Ligand SMILES: Cc1cc2nc3c(=O)[nH]c(=O)nc-3n(C[C@H](O)[C@H](O)[C@H](O)COP(=O)(O)OP(=O)(O)OC[C@H]3O[C@@H](n4cnc5c(N)ncnc54)[C@H](O)[C@@H]3O)c2cc1C
């Protein structure tokens with residue numbers, strides 16, 4: 001490993017080159033700013049969750065009917081989110097939807113169905129209108145990635161960001177390393193956008209294989225962890241997300257079946273979904289998962305997805321589009337020797353993620369304002385790591401908002417035209433030597449990141465998962481904190497494992513934030529997204545509130561805020577303007593680490 | 594530290610997770626992990642694409658070298674996303690699912706949490 005540093009100076013550093021990261025980079029580049037994207041993948045066109053393609057895009061189109069207006073959707077957001085949502089940010093997001101859609105189309109994404117040469121829109125996930133465009137999104141990521149390259153964004157590939165640099169409460173860059181070459185980067189930037197996705201690998205699933213996950217297993221909450229350490233406020237971290245999967249393969253393979261008319265049945269053959277929601281199989285994802293969990297707990301499992309009643313042409317279409325949800329799904333059924341046309345498919349719940357608990361617009365993660373900025377000056381967040389999110393559309397719109405927010409901040413706001421502070425090299429060396437120490441852990445001390453992560457997953461599954469109570473959460477917190485002490489023993493045998501070790505520590509920290517937040521919310525909300533066995537009912541009188549969490553030194557500091565107000569109302573930087581230039585001569589470095 | 598925490602901290606994860614718990618200083622006694630990615634050595638044109646595209650950094654291929662086959666270096670970290678297979682210009686890649694996936698016997702209720710009071 002080289003001793004020297006690669007120093008990079010830029011206007012904007014984007015961490016994570018997925019959907020949100022690319023969509024943030026684009027308006028910043030268009031504004032003439034210099035943009036560096038730091039990405040773990042090698043190819044921008046395919047990295048992140050959607051490298052293999054997507055098939056639905058949630059949007060308002062203002063096509064005429066009332067349901068297709070921002071006002072109509074916005075009116076329904078409180079009920080879609082059970083009242084816990086940042087309405088101010090969501091309002092901006094929904095209003096921006098048509099503009100961002102047109103912009104993505106201008107990159108070459110074709111949202112139209114070639115059969116009709118028109119948009120094919122579907123109603124799904126309990127939304128109050130046919131908001132989802134069904135389209136062939138095989139090239140979606142490629143088109144937006146190409147746009148970043150066309151506008152001459154710089155991409156640091158196979159490079160993992162590990163820590164943000166802050167001076168006097170304002171961001172000025174990040175440290176990162178390339179896990180193929182071992183090269184370390186000290187990037188100075190006038191603004192940073194965190195877009196590294198949601199938290200996965202955090203609980204057990206049916207196959208017992210941690211990388212067999214519904215969402216991308218290489219998104220491990222690094223943005224949330226780095227943001228937390230730098231002082232950013234997080235919200236909604238108590239909510240977990242799960243989905244239904246064909247048992248044994250944690251993939252979204254059931255969506256395609258259910259949206260075309262498959263029924264869920266339990267071991268007695270009963271079609272039970274209407275017991276839980278009058279929309280039946282068309283209910284919100286959180287409701288559907290919750291119903292299946294309940295059937296299993298009632299002893300009515302196994303649960304199956306049943307397609308046998310469907311007409312041949314529908315079954316043909318299903319079979320032809322099986323690979324849309326997951327490219328390898330047809331191979332899975334084939335190797336399993338299961339024919340879903342003739343046999344019901346056994347269903348499991350997936351592992352958990354911290355993302356948006358199956359609910360549109362209620363993201364779990366870094367709190368952002370209407371410009372995508374977090375509570376830390378100059379630090380933005382977008383996509384599945386931010387408090388307003390919603391699949392590729394949410395990531396695109398909030399990403400784009402953040403990119404424009406960065407441009408306007410650097411043009412007019414704090415930090416405009418200013419010189420960047422010098423990197424505190426002793427701090428940087430300290431972070432690097434703590435990181436690389438994982439490669440030199442003594443054999444006798446050695447702890448594998450796999451073992452460590454399994455312990456986190458066991459703890460989360462048992463006590464922080466879909467059934468929670470005070471005692472279990474406290475036990476989990478004690479365990480997770482004890483595991484933190486073991487982190488320095490994590491052994492990396494090579495640079496690839498050094499990346500995994502950093503992911504493992506992000507996962508543990510996010511688990512702790514989830515347990516702390518879940519302990520604070522003394523009610524049940526959105527079914528198994530936050531089910532407190534000791535507070536089994538929703539309590540609208542006392543709990544129309546956000547649970548927020550931030551770095552409190554030794555421990556996370558948890559608080560609550562009324563959900564009627566935007567999260568940004570609690571940002572300290574909004575109570576007085578700070579300017580990092582004022583303090584540049586100050587030698588004290590406020591790195592919270 | 595309470596007894597429960599000690600137990601949780603050190604407990605071997607049960608049944609299903611065993612295969613993922615290698616490399617804990619006991620690597621020599623562990624079975625080799627299932628390799629999901631089979632590369633047909635005769636068909637492969639050693640083009641580097643699978644190495645480039647894998648989102649998990651699992652496939653290593655000597656760059657710009659038309660002699661060496663790609664190596665699946667971290668097979669137990671595979672997402673089963675199929676990107677490598679879909680990008681391979683000569684269809685040299687086949688993906689095989691392990692028995693834990695295709696003949697999964699896990700009781701789903703074990704994923705639904707433990708209740709202590
Ligand atoms: C198989 C699949 C199919 C889906 N289909 C749809 C669909 O049809 N419609 C829909 O609306 N949604 C879909 N989704 C959800 C959607 O993909 C996500 O909501 C969306 O991609 C979120 O965007 P993001 O930018 O936050 O995350 P991503 O697009 O996943 O990007 C995160 C990026 O950050 C990088 N990264 C992570 N950590 C670091 C680090 N420390 N340093 C540097 N880089 C890092 C990752 O490599 C990744 O490229 C699908 C998800 C999956 C997994």
Ligand code: SF4
Nearest residue numbers: 637638640641643681
């Ligand atoms: S993509 Fe296919 S042909 Fe190219 S190196 Fe990989 S296996 Fe060989």
Ligand code: SF4
Nearest residue numbers: 647671672674675677
């Ligand atoms: S299936 Fe996906 S994760 Fe597995 S080796 Fe291929 S590209 Fe990598």
